[in-house]
Amino acid sequence: MAVALDDKIEATYRRLVARNPGEEEFHQAVREVLESLGPVLAKYPQFAEQKIIERICEPERQIIFRVPWQDDKCEVQINRGFRVQFNSAIGVYKGGLRFHPSVYLGIIKFLGFEQIFKNALTGMPIGGGKGGADFDPKGKSDNEVMRFCQSFMTELHRHLGEYTDVPAGDIGVGGRELGYMFGQYKRLTNRYESTVLTGKGIGWGGSLVRTEATGYGAVYFMREMLAARGDSLDGKTCVVSGSGNVAIYTIEKLQQLGAKVIACSDSNGVIVHNKGIDLDLVKRLKEVERRRIADYAGFHKDAEYLPGGNVWQVPCQVAMPSATQNELNGRDARTLVGNGCIAVAEGANMPTTPEGVKVFLDAKIAYGPGKAANAGGVATSALEMQQNASRDSWGFEYTEKKLDDIMTGIHRTTWETAEEFGARGNYVVGANIAGFIRVAKAMVALGLV
Ligand code: NDP
Numbered sequence: 001m002a003v004a005l006d007d008k009i010e011a012t013y014r015r016l017v018a019r020n021p022g023e024e025e026f027h028q029a030v031r032e033v034l035e036s037l038g039p040v041l042a043k044y045p046q047f048a049e050q051k052i053i054e055r056i057c058e059p060e061r062q063i064i065f066r067v068p069w070q071d072d073k074c075e076v077q078i079n080r081g082f083r084v085q086f087n088s089a090i091g092v093y094k095g096g097l098r099f100h101p102s103v104y105l106g107i108i109k110f111l112g113f114e115q116i117f118k119n120a121l122t123g124m125p126i127g128g129g130k131g132g133a134d135f136d137p138k139g140k141s142d143n144e145v146m147r148f149c150q151s152f153m154t155e156l157h158r159h160l161g162e163y164t165d166v167p168a169g170d171i172g173v174g175g176r177e178l179g180y181m182f183g184q185y186k187r188l189t190n191r192y193e194s195t196v197l198t199g200k201g202i203g204w205g206g207s208l209v210r211t212e213a214t215g216y217g218a219v220y221f222m223r224e225m226l227a228a229r230g231d232s233l234d235g236k237t238c239v240v241s242g243s244g245n246v247a248i249y250t251i252e253k254l255q256q257l258g259a260k261v262i263a264c265s266d267s268n269g270v271i272v273h274n275k276g277i278d279l280d281l282v283k284r285l286k287e288v289e290r291r292r293i294a295d296y297a298g299f300h301k302d303a304e305y306l307p308g309g310n311v312w313q314v315p316c317q318v319a320m321p322s323a324t325q326n327e328l329n330g331r332d333a334r335t336l337v338g339n340g341c342i343a344v345a346e347g348a349n350m351p352t353t354p355e356g357v358k359v360f361l362d363a364k365i366a367y368g369p370g371k372a373a374n375a376g377g378v379a380t381s382a383l384e385m386q387q388n389a390s391r392d393s394w395g396f397e398y399t400e401k402k403l404d405d406i407m408t409g410i411h412r413t414t415w416e417t418a419e420e421f422g423a424r425g426n427y428v429v430g431a432n433i434a435g436f437i438r439v440a441k442a443m444v445a446l447g448l449v
Protein backbone atom coordinates (compact mmCIF):
# COMPACT_ATOMS: atom_id res chain seq x y z
CA MET A 1 0.00 0.00 0.00
CA ALA A 2 2.75 2.46 0.99
CA VAL A 3 4.73 4.22 -1.74
CA ALA A 4 8.21 2.70 -2.26
CA LEU A 5 11.06 4.69 -0.75
CA ASP A 6 14.45 5.28 -2.26
CA ASP A 7 16.81 2.52 -0.85
CA LYS A 8 18.84 4.86 1.36
CA ILE A 9 15.73 6.61 2.62
CA GLU A 10 14.09 3.23 3.33
CA ALA A 11 17.06 2.25 5.51
CA THR A 12 16.81 5.56 7.37
CA TYR A 13 13.10 5.00 7.91
CA ARG A 14 13.66 1.45 9.21
CA ARG A 15 16.23 2.70 11.71
CA LEU A 16 13.80 5.41 12.83
CA VAL A 17 11.04 2.85 13.49
CA ALA A 18 13.46 0.65 15.47
CA ARG A 19 14.73 3.64 17.49
CA ASN A 20 11.21 4.94 18.26
CA PRO A 21 9.19 1.80 18.96
CA GLY A 22 5.44 2.01 19.44
CA GLU A 23 5.14 5.57 18.13
CA GLU A 24 2.87 4.77 15.20
CA GLU A 25 1.62 8.27 14.44
CA PHE A 26 5.20 9.54 14.40
CA HIS A 27 6.24 6.77 11.98
CA GLN A 28 3.27 7.61 9.74
CA ALA A 29 4.07 11.34 9.63
CA VAL A 30 7.75 10.70 8.88
CA ARG A 31 7.05 8.12 6.18
CA GLU A 32 4.68 10.46 4.39
CA VAL A 33 7.35 13.17 4.19
CA LEU A 34 10.14 10.75 3.23
CA GLU A 35 8.06 9.41 0.33
CA SER A 36 8.40 12.82 -1.31
CA LEU A 37 12.13 13.34 -0.78
CA GLY A 38 13.87 11.06 -3.32
CA PRO A 39 14.10 13.75 -6.03
CA VAL A 40 15.23 16.34 -3.47
CA LEU A 41 18.28 14.30 -2.49
CA ALA A 42 19.07 13.86 -6.19
CA LYS A 43 18.97 17.62 -6.71
CA TYR A 44 20.77 18.58 -3.46
CA PRO A 45 23.49 15.95 -2.74
CA GLN A 46 24.74 18.00 0.23
CA PHE A 47 21.52 17.17 2.10
CA ALA A 48 22.50 13.47 2.09
CA GLU A 49 26.16 14.23 2.86
CA GLN A 50 25.10 16.34 5.84
CA LYS A 51 22.61 13.64 6.97
CA ILE A 52 19.82 16.22 6.99
CA ILE A 53 17.02 13.61 6.94
CA GLU A 54 18.48 11.69 9.88
CA ARG A 55 18.98 14.95 11.80
CA ILE A 56 15.57 16.44 11.02
CA CYS A 57 13.83 13.25 12.29
CA GLU A 58 15.58 13.44 15.68
CA PRO A 59 14.07 16.10 17.98
CA GLU A 60 16.57 18.63 19.30
CA ARG A 61 15.15 18.16 22.80
CA GLN A 62 12.28 16.21 24.41
CA ILE A 63 10.89 17.09 27.81
CA ILE A 64 8.56 14.72 29.71
CA PHE A 65 7.33 15.72 33.14
CA ARG A 66 4.97 14.91 35.99
CA VAL A 67 1.94 17.16 36.40
CA PRO A 68 0.42 16.70 39.87
CA TRP A 69 -2.79 18.55 40.78
CA GLN A 70 -5.81 18.28 43.06
CA ASP A 71 -9.35 17.81 41.82
CA ASP A 72 -12.41 19.42 43.43
CA LYS A 73 -12.69 16.53 45.89
CA CYS A 74 -9.11 17.28 46.99
CA GLU A 75 -7.99 13.98 45.49
CA VAL A 76 -4.47 14.01 44.07
CA GLN A 77 -4.27 13.44 40.30
CA ILE A 78 -1.16 12.79 38.23
CA ASN A 79 -0.83 13.48 34.50
CA ARG A 80 2.09 13.36 32.13
CA GLY A 81 3.25 16.52 30.35
CA PHE A 82 5.32 16.78 27.17
CA ARG A 83 7.17 19.36 25.12
CA VAL A 84 9.10 18.22 22.07
CA GLN A 85 11.39 20.95 20.77
CA PHE A 86 11.88 19.50 17.34
CA ASN A 87 13.75 21.92 15.13
CA SER A 88 14.96 25.49 15.58
CA ALA A 89 16.90 26.00 12.30
CA ILE A 90 14.66 28.80 11.02
CA GLY A 91 13.25 30.21 14.27
CA VAL A 92 12.11 29.60 17.85
CA TYR A 93 10.28 26.34 18.56
CA LYS A 94 6.65 27.10 17.72
CA GLY A 95 3.60 24.89 17.98
CA GLY A 96 0.56 24.18 20.09
CA LEU A 97 -0.23 22.30 23.30
CA ARG A 98 -2.79 19.48 23.19
CA PHE A 99 -4.73 18.30 26.25
CA HIS A 100 -6.46 15.01 25.42
CA PRO A 101 -6.48 11.60 27.14
CA SER A 102 -4.95 9.98 24.02
CA VAL A 103 -1.77 12.11 24.25
CA TYR A 104 1.53 10.20 24.50
CA LEU A 105 4.99 10.80 23.10
CA GLY A 106 4.18 9.37 19.64
CA ILE A 107 1.35 11.88 19.10
CA ILE A 108 3.39 14.86 20.28
CA LYS A 109 6.29 13.81 18.04
CA PHE A 110 4.10 13.41 14.96
CA LEU A 111 2.60 16.83 15.58
CA GLY A 112 6.03 18.40 16.23
CA PHE A 113 7.46 16.82 13.07
CA GLU A 114 4.58 18.10 10.90
CA GLN A 115 4.95 21.50 12.51
CA ILE A 116 8.54 21.89 11.23
CA PHE A 117 7.44 21.80 7.59
CA LYS A 118 4.16 23.65 8.11
CA ASN A 119 5.94 26.52 9.81
CA ALA A 120 8.55 26.63 7.06
CA LEU A 121 5.79 26.90 4.44
CA THR A 122 4.46 30.08 6.05
CA GLY A 123 7.73 31.80 5.10
CA MET A 124 7.96 33.16 8.65
CA PRO A 125 10.83 32.71 11.13
CA ILE A 126 9.33 29.89 13.22
CA GLY A 127 10.81 26.48 14.04
CA GLY A 128 8.83 23.38 15.00
CA GLY A 129 7.67 22.12 18.40
CA LYS A 130 4.62 20.63 20.09
CA GLY A 131 3.52 19.73 23.58
CA GLY A 132 0.62 18.75 25.74
CA ALA A 133 -0.63 16.33 28.35
CA ASP A 134 -2.84 13.27 28.71
CA PHE A 135 -5.25 15.44 30.70
CA ASP A 136 -8.92 15.38 29.71
CA PRO A 137 -10.56 18.82 30.16
CA LYS A 138 -14.02 17.31 29.47
CA GLY A 139 -16.21 17.33 32.55
CA LYS A 140 -13.66 19.26 34.64
CA SER A 141 -14.62 22.43 36.50
CA ASP A 142 -12.94 25.75 35.68
CA ASN A 143 -11.06 25.48 38.97
CA GLU A 144 -9.76 22.02 38.12
CA VAL A 145 -8.63 23.20 34.69
CA MET A 146 -6.92 26.19 36.34
CA ARG A 147 -5.08 24.05 38.89
CA PHE A 148 -3.97 21.66 36.15
CA CYS A 149 -2.74 24.50 33.90
CA GLN A 150 -0.84 26.10 36.77
CA SER A 151 0.90 22.84 37.65
CA PHE A 152 1.67 22.16 33.96
CA MET A 153 3.22 25.63 33.53
CA THR A 154 5.15 25.41 36.81
CA GLU A 155 7.40 22.86 35.11
CA LEU A 156 7.10 24.01 31.49
CA HIS A 157 7.96 27.67 32.12
CA ARG A 158 11.70 27.00 32.55
CA HIS A 159 11.85 25.62 29.00
CA LEU A 160 10.02 28.51 27.31
CA GLY A 161 10.86 32.07 26.33
CA GLU A 162 10.39 34.68 23.64
CA TYR A 163 13.69 33.61 22.03
CA THR A 164 13.39 29.90 22.81
CA ASP A 165 9.99 28.26 22.61
CA VAL A 166 6.53 29.80 22.14
CA PRO A 167 3.51 27.45 22.57
CA ALA A 168 -0.12 28.06 21.60
CA GLY A 169 -3.35 26.02 21.68
CA ASP A 170 -4.44 22.80 20.00
CA ILE A 171 -7.11 20.21 20.90
CA GLY A 172 -8.41 20.90 24.41
CA VAL A 173 -6.38 24.11 24.79
CA GLY A 174 -8.08 27.41 23.96
CA GLY A 175 -8.38 30.89 25.44
CA ARG A 176 -9.32 29.68 28.93
CA GLU A 177 -6.35 27.31 29.28
CA LEU A 178 -3.88 29.76 27.71
CA GLY A 179 -5.07 32.43 30.16
CA TYR A 180 -4.36 30.25 33.18
CA MET A 181 -0.99 29.24 31.75
CA PHE A 182 0.01 32.83 30.91
CA GLY A 183 -1.02 33.95 34.41
CA GLN A 184 1.18 31.29 36.00
CA TYR A 185 4.12 32.06 33.69
CA LYS A 186 3.88 35.74 34.60
CA ARG A 187 3.73 34.95 38.30
CA LEU A 188 6.71 32.59 38.20
CA THR A 189 8.96 34.85 36.15
CA ASN A 190 7.77 38.30 37.24
CA ARG A 191 7.80 39.25 33.55
CA TYR A 192 4.94 40.35 31.31
CA GLU A 193 6.50 38.47 28.44
CA SER A 194 3.61 38.57 25.95
CA THR A 195 5.56 36.78 23.24
CA VAL A 196 5.96 33.58 25.28
CA LEU A 197 2.50 32.27 24.28
CA THR A 198 0.19 32.94 21.35
CA GLY A 199 -3.56 32.64 21.10
CA LYS A 200 -3.82 35.03 24.05
CA GLY A 201 -7.05 36.92 24.76
CA ILE A 202 -7.58 40.28 23.07
CA GLY A 203 -7.43 42.15 26.39
CA TRP A 204 -4.01 40.74 27.36
CA GLY A 205 -1.76 40.71 24.34
CA GLY A 206 -3.66 38.57 21.85
CA SER A 207 -4.16 39.22 18.16
CA LEU A 208 -7.43 39.71 16.36
CA VAL A 209 -8.10 36.87 13.88
CA ARG A 210 -6.00 34.25 15.79
CA THR A 211 -9.18 32.52 17.00
CA GLU A 212 -10.55 32.35 13.46
CA ALA A 213 -7.21 31.82 11.69
CA THR A 214 -6.89 28.06 11.26
CA GLY A 215 -10.42 27.58 9.94
CA TYR A 216 -10.40 30.72 7.79
CA GLY A 217 -6.96 29.80 6.44
CA ALA A 218 -8.05 26.27 5.51
CA VAL A 219 -10.98 27.71 3.57
CA TYR A 220 -8.69 30.19 1.78
CA PHE A 221 -6.50 27.25 0.79
CA MET A 222 -9.61 25.42 -0.47
CA ARG A 223 -10.68 28.54 -2.40
CA GLU A 224 -7.25 28.64 -4.09
CA MET A 225 -7.31 24.92 -4.97
CA LEU A 226 -10.72 25.33 -6.57
CA ALA A 227 -9.62 28.51 -8.38
CA ALA A 228 -6.66 26.60 -9.86
CA ARG A 229 -9.30 24.31 -11.44
CA GLY A 230 -11.45 27.21 -12.62
CA ASP A 231 -14.02 26.57 -9.89
CA SER A 232 -15.21 28.30 -6.69
CA LEU A 233 -16.93 27.61 -3.36
CA ASP A 234 -20.08 29.41 -4.37
CA GLY A 235 -23.07 27.10 -3.93
CA LYS A 236 -20.97 24.06 -2.95
CA THR A 237 -22.34 21.54 -0.44
CA CYS A 238 -19.78 21.00 2.34
CA VAL A 239 -19.18 18.67 5.25
CA VAL A 240 -16.90 19.63 8.16
CA SER A 241 -15.83 17.16 10.85
CA GLY A 242 -15.47 18.23 14.47
CA SER A 243 -17.17 21.16 16.19
CA GLY A 244 -14.21 22.75 17.97
CA ASN A 245 -12.19 25.86 17.18
CA VAL A 246 -11.03 24.84 13.71
CA ALA A 247 -14.40 23.40 12.64
CA ILE A 248 -16.37 26.44 13.78
CA TYR A 249 -14.31 28.99 11.84
CA THR A 250 -14.07 26.70 8.83
CA ILE A 251 -17.87 26.67 8.75
CA GLU A 252 -17.99 30.46 9.20
CA LYS A 253 -15.70 31.21 6.26
CA LEU A 254 -17.32 28.57 4.03
CA GLN A 255 -20.68 30.23 4.65
CA GLN A 256 -19.23 33.71 4.01
CA LEU A 257 -17.90 32.51 0.65
CA GLY A 258 -21.32 31.22 -0.43
CA ALA A 259 -21.02 27.52 0.38
CA LYS A 260 -23.60 25.48 2.28
CA VAL A 261 -22.36 23.39 5.22
CA ILE A 262 -24.77 20.56 5.97
CA ALA A 263 -22.93 18.49 8.61
CA CYS A 264 -20.48 18.65 11.50
CA SER A 265 -19.65 16.28 14.37
CA ASP A 266 -17.84 15.44 17.59
CA SER A 267 -16.41 12.19 18.91
CA ASN A 268 -19.90 11.01 19.89
CA GLY A 269 -21.88 11.65 16.71
CA VAL A 270 -22.88 13.66 13.66
CA ILE A 271 -25.36 16.48 13.07
CA VAL A 272 -26.90 16.65 9.59
CA HIS A 273 -28.90 19.77 8.80
CA ASN A 274 -29.77 19.99 5.12
CA LYS A 275 -31.02 23.56 5.46
CA GLY A 276 -27.48 24.54 6.47
CA ILE A 277 -25.73 24.48 9.85
CA ASP A 278 -26.86 27.23 12.25
CA LEU A 279 -23.44 28.51 13.23
CA ASP A 280 -24.61 30.91 15.95
CA LEU A 281 -26.13 27.91 17.72
CA VAL A 282 -22.94 25.81 17.35
CA LYS A 283 -20.89 28.71 18.76
CA ARG A 284 -23.22 29.09 21.72
CA LEU A 285 -23.27 25.36 22.48
CA LYS A 286 -19.53 24.83 22.08
CA GLU A 287 -17.81 28.13 22.91
CA VAL A 288 -20.09 29.49 25.63
CA GLU A 289 -21.90 26.57 27.22
CA ARG A 290 -19.30 23.81 26.56
CA ARG A 291 -21.99 21.32 25.54
CA ARG A 292 -22.06 18.41 23.09
CA ILE A 293 -23.06 18.71 19.41
CA ALA A 294 -25.93 16.25 20.08
CA ASP A 295 -27.79 19.11 21.81
CA TYR A 296 -28.06 20.94 18.44
CA ALA A 297 -30.94 18.66 17.40
CA GLY A 298 -33.02 19.90 20.34
CA PHE A 299 -33.07 23.38 18.79
CA HIS A 300 -33.81 22.41 15.16
CA LYS A 301 -36.50 19.81 14.54
CA ASP A 302 -35.40 19.43 10.89
CA ALA A 303 -31.82 18.51 11.91
CA GLU A 304 -30.84 14.91 12.48
CA TYR A 305 -28.39 13.62 15.10
CA LEU A 306 -26.64 10.33 14.25
CA PRO A 307 -25.09 8.90 17.43
CA GLY A 308 -21.82 7.15 16.55
CA GLY A 309 -22.34 8.26 12.94
CA ASN A 310 -19.65 8.69 10.31
CA VAL A 311 -19.62 12.25 8.95
CA TRP A 312 -17.94 11.15 5.68
CA GLN A 313 -21.06 9.22 4.68
CA VAL A 314 -22.94 12.48 4.23
CA PRO A 315 -22.75 13.22 0.46
CA CYS A 316 -20.90 16.48 -0.29
CA GLN A 317 -18.79 18.25 -2.93
CA VAL A 318 -16.27 19.67 -0.47
CA ALA A 319 -14.95 17.94 2.70
CA MET A 320 -12.94 19.64 5.43
CA PRO A 321 -11.61 17.26 8.14
CA SER A 322 -11.19 19.44 11.23
CA ALA A 323 -11.15 17.09 14.24
CA THR A 324 -8.15 14.80 14.73
CA GLN A 325 -5.56 12.43 13.23
CA ASN A 326 -6.63 9.39 11.19
CA GLU A 327 -10.31 10.32 11.31
CA LEU A 328 -10.76 9.61 7.57
CA ASN A 329 -9.67 6.19 6.27
CA GLY A 330 -9.48 4.55 2.84
CA ARG A 331 -13.11 3.45 2.94
CA ASP A 332 -14.25 6.94 3.92
CA ALA A 333 -12.18 8.43 1.08
CA ARG A 334 -13.78 6.04 -1.43
CA THR A 335 -17.23 6.94 -0.08
CA LEU A 336 -16.51 10.66 -0.47
CA VAL A 337 -15.16 10.29 -4.02
CA GLY A 338 -18.04 7.96 -4.94
CA ASN A 339 -20.53 10.56 -3.69
CA GLY A 340 -19.04 13.24 -5.94
CA CYS A 341 -16.61 15.01 -3.58
CA ILE A 342 -14.20 17.13 -5.67
CA ALA A 343 -12.01 18.73 -3.00
CA VAL A 344 -10.64 18.05 0.50
CA ALA A 345 -8.62 20.49 2.62
CA GLU A 346 -7.39 19.44 6.05
CA GLY A 347 -7.93 21.80 8.97
CA ALA A 348 -6.80 19.01 11.32
CA ASN A 349 -3.29 17.54 11.47
CA MET A 350 -2.90 14.26 9.54
CA PRO A 351 -6.66 13.48 9.56
CA THR A 352 -6.47 11.22 6.48
CA THR A 353 -4.81 7.80 6.70
CA PRO A 354 -2.14 6.95 4.07
CA GLU A 355 -4.69 4.73 2.29
CA GLY A 356 -7.19 7.60 2.23
CA VAL A 357 -4.58 9.99 0.82
CA LYS A 358 -3.84 7.51 -1.97
CA VAL A 359 -7.54 7.32 -2.86
CA PHE A 360 -7.73 11.12 -3.17
CA LEU A 361 -4.52 11.39 -5.21
CA ASP A 362 -5.51 8.51 -7.53
CA ALA A 363 -8.95 10.07 -8.07
CA LYS A 364 -7.16 13.36 -8.90
CA ILE A 365 -9.50 15.42 -6.74
CA ALA A 366 -8.05 18.59 -5.16
CA TYR A 367 -6.40 17.44 -1.92
CA GLY A 368 -4.75 19.94 0.45
CA PRO A 369 -2.76 18.22 3.23
CA GLY A 370 -2.86 19.67 6.74
CA LYS A 371 0.67 21.00 6.82
CA ALA A 372 -0.25 23.36 3.98
CA ALA A 373 -3.99 23.88 4.50
CA ASN A 374 -4.00 24.47 8.27
CA ALA A 375 -0.90 26.67 8.44
CA GLY A 376 -3.04 29.79 8.89
CA GLY A 377 -3.25 29.23 12.64
CA VAL A 378 0.46 29.19 13.30
CA ALA A 379 1.03 31.94 10.72
CA THR A 380 -1.34 34.20 12.65
CA SER A 381 0.48 33.20 15.84
CA ALA A 382 3.59 34.61 14.18
CA LEU A 383 1.62 37.78 13.38
CA GLU A 384 0.67 37.92 17.07
CA MET A 385 4.38 37.68 17.96
CA GLN A 386 5.13 40.54 15.55
CA GLN A 387 2.49 42.71 17.21
CA ASN A 388 3.76 41.83 20.70
CA ALA A 389 7.37 42.59 19.71
CA SER A 390 6.41 46.04 18.43
CA ARG A 391 3.86 46.61 21.25
CA ASP A 392 1.24 47.19 18.60
CA SER A 393 -2.18 45.75 17.80
CA TRP A 394 -3.61 45.60 14.32
CA GLY A 395 -7.21 45.80 13.14
CA PHE A 396 -9.27 42.78 12.09
CA GLU A 397 -9.39 43.47 8.36
CA TYR A 398 -5.69 44.30 8.18
CA THR A 399 -4.75 41.07 9.99
CA GLU A 400 -7.20 38.96 8.00
CA LYS A 401 -5.76 40.31 4.74
CA LYS A 402 -2.29 39.24 5.89
CA LEU A 403 -3.62 35.75 6.66
CA ASP A 404 -5.27 35.58 3.24
CA ASP A 405 -2.02 36.63 1.54
CA ILE A 406 -0.03 34.02 3.48
CA MET A 407 -2.46 31.21 2.55
CA THR A 408 -2.54 32.30 -1.08
CA GLY A 409 1.27 32.29 -0.98
CA ILE A 410 1.38 28.76 0.51
CA HIS A 411 -0.94 27.55 -2.22
CA ARG A 412 1.28 29.10 -4.89
CA THR A 413 4.49 27.69 -3.35
CA THR A 414 3.10 24.17 -2.98
CA TRP A 415 1.62 24.22 -6.49
CA GLU A 416 4.82 25.49 -8.09
CA THR A 417 7.06 23.11 -6.14
CA ALA A 418 4.94 20.10 -7.14
CA GLU A 419 5.18 21.20 -10.76
CA GLU A 420 8.96 21.73 -10.54
CA PHE A 421 9.39 18.18 -9.18
CA GLY A 422 7.18 16.57 -11.81
CA ALA A 423 4.04 16.05 -9.71
CA ARG A 424 1.60 18.59 -11.13
CA GLY A 425 -1.38 19.23 -8.85
CA ASN A 426 0.00 17.05 -6.02
CA TYR A 427 0.00 19.33 -2.95
CA VAL A 428 1.41 16.52 -0.75
CA VAL A 429 4.61 16.46 -2.75
CA GLY A 430 4.63 20.27 -3.07
CA ALA A 431 4.20 20.87 0.67
CA ASN A 432 6.69 18.24 1.81
CA ILE A 433 9.40 19.34 -0.61
CA ALA A 434 8.98 23.10 -0.22
CA GLY A 435 8.91 22.87 3.60
CA PHE A 436 11.83 20.46 3.73
CA ILE A 437 14.10 22.46 1.40
CA ARG A 438 13.68 25.66 3.40
CA VAL A 439 14.63 23.97 6.69
CA ALA A 440 17.36 21.81 5.14
CA LYS A 441 19.11 24.82 3.59
CA ALA A 442 19.11 26.59 6.97
CA MET A 443 20.47 23.46 8.69
CA VAL A 444 23.32 23.23 6.19
CA ALA A 445 24.11 26.92 6.68
CA LEU A 446 24.15 26.61 10.49
CA GLY A 447 26.67 23.75 10.46
CA LEU A 448 26.64 20.53 12.47
CA VAL A 449 24.60 21.62 15.49
P1 NDP B 1 -10.80 21.61 19.74
O1 NDP B 1 -10.43 20.97 21.02
O2 NDP B 1 -11.34 22.99 19.73
O3 NDP B 1 -11.84 20.69 18.94
C1 NDP B 1 -11.54 19.38 18.62
C2 NDP B 1 -12.71 18.78 17.88
O4 NDP B 1 -12.30 17.53 17.34
C3 NDP B 1 -13.89 18.47 18.79
O5 NDP B 1 -15.08 18.54 18.07
C4 NDP B 1 -13.59 17.05 19.23
O6 NDP B 1 -14.73 16.31 19.63
C5 NDP B 1 -13.01 16.46 17.97
N1 NDP B 1 -12.07 15.39 18.35
C6 NDP B 1 -10.92 15.53 19.06
N2 NDP B 1 -10.34 14.35 19.27
C7 NDP B 1 -11.12 13.45 18.69
C8 NDP B 1 -11.05 12.05 18.57
N3 NDP B 1 -10.04 11.33 19.10
N4 NDP B 1 -12.05 11.45 17.85
C9 NDP B 1 -13.08 12.17 17.32
N5 NDP B 1 -13.20 13.51 17.43
C10 NDP B 1 -12.24 14.12 18.10
O7 NDP B 1 -9.48 21.51 18.84
P2 NDP B 1 -9.09 22.33 17.52
O8 NDP B 1 -10.32 22.66 16.74
O9 NDP B 1 -8.17 23.40 17.90
O10 NDP B 1 -8.23 21.24 16.72
C11 NDP B 1 -8.81 20.40 15.72
C12 NDP B 1 -7.70 19.87 14.81
O11 NDP B 1 -7.05 20.98 14.16
C13 NDP B 1 -6.57 19.10 15.50
O12 NDP B 1 -6.11 18.10 14.63
C14 NDP B 1 -5.48 20.15 15.67
O13 NDP B 1 -4.20 19.57 15.78
C15 NDP B 1 -5.65 20.91 14.37
N6 NDP B 1 -5.10 22.26 14.33
C16 NDP B 1 -5.48 23.19 15.24
C17 NDP B 1 -4.98 24.48 15.15
C18 NDP B 1 -5.42 25.56 16.08
O14 NDP B 1 -5.01 26.70 15.86
N7 NDP B 1 -6.27 25.31 17.05
C19 NDP B 1 -3.99 24.84 14.14
C20 NDP B 1 -3.72 23.81 13.17
C21 NDP B 1 -4.26 22.56 13.30
P3 NDP B 1 -14.92 15.95 21.18
O15 NDP B 1 -15.34 17.23 21.84
O16 NDP B 1 -15.98 14.91 21.18
O17 NDP B 1 -13.60 15.45 21.69
Ligand code: 2IT
Nearest residue numbers: 095096168170377378381
Ligand atom coordinates in the same frame (compact mmCIF):
# COMPACT_ATOMS: atom_id res chain seq x y z
O1 2IT C 1 -1.10 22.60 14.72
C1 2IT C 1 -0.92 23.83 14.79
O2 2IT C 1 -0.39 24.45 13.86
C2 2IT C 1 -1.38 24.54 15.98
N1 2IT C 1 -1.97 23.92 16.86
C3 2IT C 1 -1.12 26.01 16.13
C4 2IT C 1 0.30 26.27 16.56
C5 2IT C 1 0.61 27.69 16.92
O3 2IT C 1 1.72 27.89 17.44
O4 2IT C 1 -0.19 28.60 16.69
